[in-house]
Amino acid sequence: MIVLGLESSCDDTGAAIVIDGRLCSNEVITQMEHSRYGGVVPEVASRLHEQNILPAVRRSLELANVSLDQLSGLAVTVGPGLAGALMVGLNFAKGLAQARGIPLVCINHMEGHLWSNFLERPLQDxxxxxxxxxxxxxxxxxxxxxxxxxxxxxxxxxxxxxxxxxxxxxxxxxxxxxxxxxxxxxxxxxxxxxxxxxxxxxxxxxxxxxxxxxxxxxxxxxxxxxxxxxxxxxxxxxxxxxxxxxxxxxxxxxxxxxxxxxxxxxxxxxxxxxxxxxxxxxxxxxxxxxxxxxxPQQFCTDNAAMIAMAGHFRLMQGERSPLSSEIKPNLRMDQLATN
Ligand SMILES: Nc1ncnc2c1ncn2[C@@H]1O[C@H](COP(=O)(O)OP(=O)(O)OP(=O)(O)O)[C@@H](O)[C@H]1O
Ligand SMILES: [Mg+2]
Missing domain, CATH: 3.30.420.40 (ATPase, nucleotide binding domain)
Incomplete structure (x- = not known):
């Protein structure tokens, strides 16, 4: 199974590929513009996600040596996070899922962080x-x-x-x-x-x-x-x-x-x-x-590798999210992101 993960909940635009539970690429474009303001400006974050998401996806596919038509599923962060920023990732994922006819699974960003512990060593029973x-x-x-x-x-x-x-x-x-x-x-x-x-x-x-x-x-x-x-x-x-x-x-x-x-x-x-x-x-x-x-240090802050791995796990369990899925800016870790 080849999963493309997308992350855009705050000020990092991420795209990553996980193949059969193995991380194959992880592209993060960090928005440096916010340092001028001393904190994340939501409007600026949304606009930059719009600019960065396609280059991040292209690069992650290239690095993993995978083409769009090889993808078996998409995993995307739907919350918690900034509403406008989350919308960019979710709308991109919906469009791609629809165009390619592949399943989509919505991921809770905090569960993604938890999965960052199991990127280099798979979760054992x-x-x-x-x-x-x-x-x-x-x-x-x-x-x-x-x-x-x-x-x-x-x-x-x-x-x-x-x-x-x-x-x-x-x-x-x-x-x-x-x-x-x-x-x-x-x-x-x-x-x-x-x-x-x-x-x-x-x-x-x-x-x-x-x-x-x-x-x-x-x-x-x-x-x-x-x-x-x-x-x-x-x-x-x-x-x-x-x-x-x-x-x-x-x-x-x-x-x-x-x-x-x-x-x-x-x-x-x-x-x-x-x-x-x-x-x-x-x-x-x-x-x-x-x-x-x-x-590992590079997976502590926001990245799409953790979203792709959480997505792999959930897609393997048969979970699917409808194309009508919406962003959930206040999602808690114990709330499902999938419906
Ligand atoms: N070496 C470090 N020491 C202490 N804090 C750090 C370090 N590196 C990053 N941080 C802090 O981690 C935070 C960013 O982490 P992360 O990207 O997980 O947060 P977020 O995505 O903005 O929030 P959340 O995941 O809760 O939605 C920032 O507050 C940053 O200052
Ligand atoms: Mg985070």
Whole structure:
């Protein structure tokens, strides 16, 4: 089975080919224009997806050495995400499915992130059940996964997502956009103990997160410092802030493991690319004899490889979506994207 996956939920236009469950190409065109505005501008994102989707599809076919008439199915992100951006991908997929007479399957973007853990190594029966930490620009959630398609929410952020905390923190620190990679880089040469930022909800019952107080603490910390000191201690501030975000993620993840007694953990989403988080996960896994996985760096942020793989799995199970399918900007991971 040859599946073309399409992703356009935010500011990355992606197209990827999966052949019989093996990833054969993955083309991502990232929209750099948004860095001028310090965040994603929905109208600009939709217009750029329109421009980029055909070149991305052509390139993914070329790289996989596949022609359009060889495709057996199409998988496309329908939510969650920006409405106008999602519409570009879905309308393109519908047109192609209609023209080629091939099945279409709608994919939940967050389930796609989860699948990014199984792009280089196929999902095995004994991988389930596990805990999944979804940690991205718009989500910070802990899920119990009993099998692919069966998800139960254990906890989520009560305010900002962790990726958002990185982006807003980087803006305050004048480190640019997207903030996560910028803070990660600046923190490499910084002192993480320079400022003791709060760890909201750490040690609390349950598995919820909170990040907005952390961002406010950074705001007030910067107000207490003069511009010259900020400039000379920017790396230290970034390292201290990053450490606080990662401490919160690790605390809540440990709590989920404690509450469920599970020994397998998958982390997914853009923040899974964070080097300190990855280091902490490795140390924890070794110390507590846990099986912890996170995607290869290039599959943490948005890509179509994860959508094509989720599509392969769902098409193999016989799932099909009608050509009347609509976008679902507020879709949750435990809601079906297919109808
Ligand atoms: N190395 C890193 N360290 C910390 N955060 C990072 C890193 N790399 C990327 N991020 C963050 O990941 C986020 C982007 O991830 P992703 O593309 O999965 O989010 P999204 O698609 O916008 O949101 P969602 O998946 O929730 O709809 C941004 O907030 C970015 O700052
Ligand atoms: Mg995403």
């Amino acid at each position: 004994d991988d389930c059940p596990f805990i999944c930490l979804l940690v991205s620009g718009g989500h910070t959630q802990l899920w119990r996964v009993d099998r692919m398609g069966s998800y139960r929410l254990l906890g989520s952020s009560l305010d900002d997502a962790a990726g958002e905390a990185f982006d807003k923190g980087a803006r305050l620190l004048e480190l640019g956009y997207p903030g996560g990679p910028a803070i990660d880089k600046a923190a490499q040469s910084g002192d993480p103990n320079f400022v003791e930022f709060p760890r909201p909800l750490a040690g609390s019952a349950g598995c919820d997160f909170s990040f907005s107080g952390l961002k406010t603490a950074l705001y007030y910390q910067l107000r207490r410092m003069d511009p010259a000191t900020i400039a000379s201690r920017r790396q230290d501030l970034a390292a201290s802030y990053q450490q606080a975000v990662v401490d919160c993620l690790m605390d809540r993840l440990r709590k989920a493991v404690e509450l469920t007694g599970m020994t397998r953990v998958c982390v997914a989403g853009g923040v899974a690319a964070n080097s300190l988080l990855r280091e902490r996960l490795d140390t924890w896994a070794a110390a507590d004899h846990l099986v912890v996985s996170y995607p």
